[in-house]
Amino acid sequence: MAIEKTDKIWHNGKLINWDEATIHVMSHVIHYGSSVFEGIRCYALPSGPAIFRANEHIQRLVDSAKVYRIEVPFTREEIVKGMLETVGHNGAWPCYVRPIILRGYGEAGVNPFNSPTEVYIINYPWGKYLGGEVEGCDVYVSSWTRLAPNTLPAMAKAGANYMNSQLIKMEAIVNGYVEGIALDINGFVSEGSGENLFLVHRDKLITAPLGNSVLPGITRDSVLQIARDLNVSIVEQVIPREMLYLADEAFFTGTAAEVTPIRSVDKINVGKGVTGPITKAIQKEFYALVRGEKPDRHNWFTAVPVRSKQPVSV
Ligand SMILES: Cc1ncc(COP(=O)(O)O)c(C=O)c1O
Structure with a gap:
């Protein structure tokens, strides 16, 4: 699936231009696979865009970081807020949301402790339902x-x-x-x-x-x-x-x-x-x-505050 770019990417608390969200080839993650990430859907509910189980996904993200002794400079709530900000700004939904925490550019060698932690949140349009339509x-x-x-x-x-x-x-x-x-x-x-x-x-x-x-x-x-x-x-x-x-x-x-x-x-x-x-x-x-055809009885959705009820793309 080709990547469909959006306007901004959240990097360490700030929205930056999509094309500027690049990392150095000597970043620790490139050589040693040192990243933890999430894949999350933002659905187009009749009431507007809403992220599915945002808190649970970000809890798993920070849990994954804990296993790998990555100190995350943001709380779960701040990362959830970052997702809402990113999706809200880009205005593209339904979409896929990809928060990723990685060890960046610092030192060479396997020891990850002296490489900085970088947190990114990316979202891009993703309207297809891979499951619902197939018979098996x-x-x-x-x-x-x-x-x-x-x-x-x-x-x-x-x-x-x-x-x-x-x-x-x-x-x-x-x-x-x-x-x-x-x-x-x-x-x-x-x-x-x-x-x-x-x-x-x-x-x-x-x-x-x-x-x-x-x-x-x-x-x-x-x-x-x-x-x-x-x-x-x-x-x-x-x-x-x-x-x-x-x-x-x-x-x-x-x-x-x-x-x-x-x-x-x-x-x-x-x-x-x-x-x-x-x-x-x-x-x-x-x-x-x-699809929002039934009420959200388990509080699985977090609504994304948006400027317009219409997505800018997809
Ligand atoms: C290896 C693996 N197992 C299971 C899942 C399903 O997890 P989830 O329902 O949280 O997407 C995923 C997708 O993230 C996965 O990569």
Whole structure:
């Protein structure tokens, strides 16, 4: 997807021109992958633009920084405010919001402690729904294992983790699949390259616990809440690989994927190979909430103050 530029980028508390948001090639992050970031949707609700689960995303951002001993010179509230300022100024929505904290230009070498912390918030138009419109995607089990415990922390959303995601995604693409499912170091189901995974087996909604090297997805959390609202039984359990072939239903969740049904795994149909009733019910509720067709009963949205009710682009 080509990048569609907007007017300003938030850098350490100030809005700067998009073209001036550059970093030096000797920045620590370039060589050693030292960044933590978020991917967030700002939806176009009938009442105007609103960021989905802004506080939870920024909490995960500061949690990721804590794991990597990055001292962030802004509070969660200040970063949320920065997102509202950036989206409000650029006036482009629906959009994707990308806050990123990185180790900048300071010293050469692996030791990150003497490189400055830089915080950026970028937003750009992103109107497509990858999930809602598709009937189901065909996926495979990747030959790449997800991050093993005590190697790279899977609970932190760090730039370096996405080298593993890239291996999974590239293998999927060259083999003609949309996405891959990675197993964890012990051969149990973990997650996709950029999505959490849910299965339905005998009317129970199943997802892997955080101990199976999964990112604590904000959409995963939202879907668990929706399932509770719909009185669907939930089991967080270790998932053996063969459950992928025996499940009645399966779907991915994520900021990009939203709720995307899975039609087949390794060319074996999931259930009857069509979107099942529990997936459909969860999808329907999720999209009704994020399109503002139903009231925001869980306070998941933060409204963006804007000068005009009309977006400047998209
Ligand atoms: C590896 C990985 N797992 C899961 C997710 C889903 O997380 P979220 O729902 O917070 O977007 C993402 C996307 O951020 C991801 O990159």
